[in-house]
Amino acid sequence: MLTYVLKRVLFMIPTLIAVSIVAFVLIQLPPGDFVTTLAAQMSQMGDTIDPTTLAMLREQYGLNEPVWKQYFIWISNILLHGDFGRSFDWGVPVSELIWDRLGLTLVLSMTALIFTWVVALPIGIYSAVKKYSVGDYVASFMAFIGLAIPNFLLALILMYLSYRFLGISIDGLFSREYADAPWSWGKALDLGQHLIVPVIVLGTSGTAALVRIMRANLLDELYKPYVTTARAKGLSEWRLIFRYPVRSAMNPFVSTIGWTLPELVSGATVTAIVLNLPTTGPLLLRSLIAQDVYLAGAMILMLSVLTIIGTLISDLLLAWLDPRVRYQ
């Protein structure tokens, strides 16, 4: 097992390097460089910059160096100083922009993920075990509706309903009085209240999909001979279902954890815009529209790294769950 983990981690390194190169190339693709963009911005505002200052800036940022050296500077700044460069659009360092939002995104997405699992797994298991029962039909019907409703529409409906009937405005993740306040119990509670609707919105389609997947996976497993063997041992029905087929049916789930991590950053952008959530999705969208290269590059790098880490986590979990993977 240890060699397996070590091997997987070692395999990550070349992938990470390749990914960072691609992200850097993306940053470099637009014509000109940071300094020309800065000069353009200045001249737009009527200011002029002294060419010697420009040259000095170029020198400072290493823009006269060959491309590979620039990549080296960029990546070593990230690795050694956590410096992702400056956002032109926002006028602040990229790292200042993303960490805050990433934290909130993490909280939101993880809550949505847990919500999804907690709701979907029992329903999926019930649906499969009681195939073609009334409960199964109801669950399937709800699941299809959940799959069919676009997230932003659900967000709008829930926003309207909660405002109309509960009198709560669910705009953003914090009430006005807490928005810029330091962390306190009150602020955490406020966040919790504001999380409910986004979590339902973000979780619904995932839940619906998961119910269907769990049902299908479990139906594949339920009639396998080893289940009958367990039954012939004299195990009670629910105990054997949880112990044997449900465990086998979990494998595909664990594999999907790899996809949920990058979705933290890019996913649910539309929902986040509709609900005015301060998450990373809208930030990424804006940076791409505004050609804010360092911000976009940092986020693309982050996305890729998260994808790789997510894959690693799901691979390790899978190996832990399924000995067949571990022993190969």
Place this chain on the structure above:
Amino acid sequence: MTETSNDNSTVLSVTGLSVDFPLQRGVVHAVRNVSFDLKRGRTLALVGESGSGKSVSARSLIQLVESPGRIVAGEVRLLTGDTPVEITRLGPKSPLIRAIRGRRIGLIFQEPMSALSPLHTIGDQIDEAIQLHLHVEKAEARKRTIELMRQVEIPAPEQIVDRYSFEYSGGMRQRVCIAMALACDPEILIADEPTTALDVTTQAEILDLIKRLQQQLGMAVLLITHDMGIVAEVAEEVAVMCQGEIVESGNVDNIFHAPQHPYTQRLLGATLKLEQASELRLDTATGSGSKLILSVRNLCKHFEQGGGWFRKKTPVVKAVEDVSFDLHRGENLGIVGESGSGKTTVGRMIMRILEPTSGAVRYTGDDGAGDSDVLKLTKSELKRYHAAVRLVFQDPFASLNPRMTVKQIVGDPLMINKISRGRPLQERVAELLEMVGLSADMMDRYPHAFAGGQRQRVGIARALALEPRVIIADEATSALDVSVRSQILDLLLDLQKRLDLSFIFIAHDISVVRYFCDRVLVMRQGRVVEVGDAETICTAPAEPYTQALISAVPNPDPRNKRMLHRTRFNSVLAGKASAAPIN
């Protein structure tokens, strides 16, 4: 041979059992009015062909009938213990029936490969059965598990108890299943085709083991099988099932030597027929003096395992090593061996589905493909060769595309090779179907409308479409019931006579080979052990391995049990002390 205790009291009594499966198109009466008794220390064999209801009957004994089936009539009385229990009255999920399952009645299944969970260790799965019924601590249960594993003759159980099922071979897994079924000393053991998925030698060992344990523990055994040979070897009582009913039952000797019911007679006839060479074949016996059609020289296939950035390449697996043989025109050559012996790989290399590592295959037909070095053929030449040398597959269910009609399936090779289309194609398909004993108006049906034997006929018709010279039949009759099996073999022999075919017949079943083949090649671990005349190999083999293999084949005659007196190759070879022989 029976040394069972004198107390042969009835432990389980089944009377008038009926099981129905309500399906959309009507109720299927899977089991109808079945009655039998299981006696202490005795084995009752429930025999019948697929679909006869024997498995469903057995599973009803512990209320394990798959939905939507349910027991509609009859009684199953468990007579051991203080008060008799009427099992059919217990709910299928009730704690009462669960206290019987695994505790008083153990069950072994056909598929040792899938009967164990791949996600739990072997030890945990056996522990579970013990803890469930005996309510002991984990450590205590583990001690019993190891003892059980030793009892079913798994070597070094302490070391492999924490391994997973996929690390065990098929025979070992079946031993694990037996250990699990025996975990709580049941009074009754139900074995549902326990050896069908195993090699003959492994089969003999497992049957030996069950017999020995039965004598030690005094269990009643209900053995479900389709193989009359096994029945003759191990059963004392026999009940013959046909279409959900027991048509005849009685003492094994009476069933074999004085069968009353026509179905029993037919079943025995089909089995005994395969005990000797086919008359059809003897008529047309072609000497090996006739023209050579295929010659294989020093064929090898090595598989490299592993390899990669961080892994060392492990030594190659020699799947096939230095195999040479000739196939003459009109000859049937059998290749026999246990699973993993490389027999299928040889067939695939001759077809060039797999590329050999080294060696030569030479085809000398008198048709378009002519005289050719098969391993050097280009793609288009290979196409011509594939018309002359065709494959028939093992699984009649998996080898036909369920979304194609029989016409499309059989006509496919003709379409692909642009030989005919439209009306002539239809006529040719009709001709081929009639050739294999099917009616031409079946051609618009889909494969699911056909039974196993008929499907195999469709597969044969497809192989014949391009007028081949050589047919490689890879376990072509293994998946079929014994009566259908001999029909298919007769069909192949008849076709051979009419179409001047040669066969390479790959099989693990010695009786099929004896019936069908002129010469036999015995393979073991990728190498040829022995080649010779089929009759000689089957009656007086020279090599110890072949002797062990032949002697492990069950003999369908209860007065002349062969398997239990077999020679064991391992003990012959390694001088290891073999398990104590029965009797």
